[in-house]
Amino acid sequence: MTDPPSRAARDKHIQVFLVRAGWGKARRAPLAGDASFRRYERLEGAGARAVLMDAPPPHEDVAAFLAIARHLVALGFSAPRIYADDVGAGLVLLEDLGDDTFTRVLAGPDGGVAEKSLYALAVDLLVDLHHRPAHLSIPAGLADYDSDALLEEAMLLIEWYLPVVRGARADADQKRAYEQVWREAFASVPDGPRTLVLRDFHVDNLIRIRDRRGISACGLVDFQDALAGHPAYDLMSLLEDARRDIASDLAAAMRERYARAFPDCDRADFDTAYAVLGAGRHAKVIGIFTRLSHRDAKPGYLAHIPRVWRLLEGSLAHPALSAVKEWMDRHLPAQHRKVPPCRAVAE
DSSP, X not given: OOOOOOHHHHHHHHHHHHHHTTOTTOEEEEEOOOSSSOEEEEEEETTEEEEEEEOOTTTOOTHHHHHHHHHHHHHTOBOXXXXXXXXXXXXXXXXXXXXXXXXXXXXXXXXXXXXXXHHHHHHHHHHHHHHSOHHHHSOTTOOBOOHHHHHHHHTHIIIIIHHHHHSSOOOHHHHHHHHHHHHHHHHTSOOOOOXXXXXXXXXXXXXXXXXXXXXXXXXXXXXXXXXXXXXXXXXXXXXXXXXXXXXXXHHHHHHHHHHHTOTTSOHHHHHHHHHHHHHHHHHHHHHHHHHHHHTTSOGGGGGGHHHHHHHHHHHHTSGGGHHHHHHHHHHSOGGGXXXXXXXXXXX
C-alpha cells in the first residue's frame, strides 16, 4: 500500500478539484467532522454554498456514499445532491443542507418544544421509505445486512471493550460461546419485509430544512454504510440513541406512530427484531467507542458507554436474547460495565 499524500499535496489536489468544479475562488471554512477520517468544509461564493467532503483513500471510499445519495434523491428524499466528484481522490462537492441538525435544534432554546415534532418527522420518513416495495427502495446489488454482518459487528465488544475492562482477552472457549449465542439470537429474528437500512439513522445525521415541507424537511447525511435489511433497525437506531437520552414515553409514542402505519405487521415479530438488532448494535457501539479511544485517540466517545450499556441491558431483557444475557452476566458482569480507561495511542 502506498503512503498517503502529505497535507500540502492533499490541499493542492483539493484546490485543483474545486477549480475544475467552478468553486476555485470560494471561501472555505471547516465544518464539524465525525468518527471517521472524513473532513468537511463549507464553501461560499457568488451567492451560493456547497460542502466539500474530503474522504482520503485508502481510509475512505466515497463510491458508496455517491451511490446511496443519488438513490435517495431519486426516491424524493432530501439527501445532498452531488455537484462534482473525484472518486479516486475521495473528494465530493455536495449540496449544503444547512446547520440545523436535529441534535443542534434539540439543544437550542426551542428544543423542548420541537422534540416530539422532530422525532415524528424522522419516523414519518421511515414510514414512507418502508412502504415502498423492496425492488424500489433497495438499490440493485446492495449487500444484505445478514447474520454474518451482524455477528462481525457484535464481535467488536469482545475484541476492543472486554480486554480493556477485564485486563485480558476472551479465551477461545469464551469467544466461541459468544459467537454461538449471537448466531442463535440473530437466527431468531423473524423473516419480514426487506428495505433500505441507512444504519446510522439518528439525530446527529438528520437535518431540519426550514424551507421544505413534509418529509422533505428531513435532510439525510452519513448513509454510506447502508445495507438491505429489516425495517426495525433504523427505527431502533433513532429511538435507542447512543449519544442522547430519550424519554420512555416519547420512544413509546414514536413506536406506536410507526406501528399504526403498518396495521398488518405482526407486532410481536417486529418487537423481537427490534430487540435483537438493538442488542447487536449496542454491543457494536460499545466496541467502536472503545476503539475510537484506544486506536484513534478520540476518547470523547467513552462518556456515552454507560448509556449504551443501559440500552443493551434493556434489549437483553427480551426472551430471544436470554443466552446472550447469560453470557454477558457471566463474563461481563456489572463491575465490568463501565467507562474503560483512556490509553495513549502509540505513534
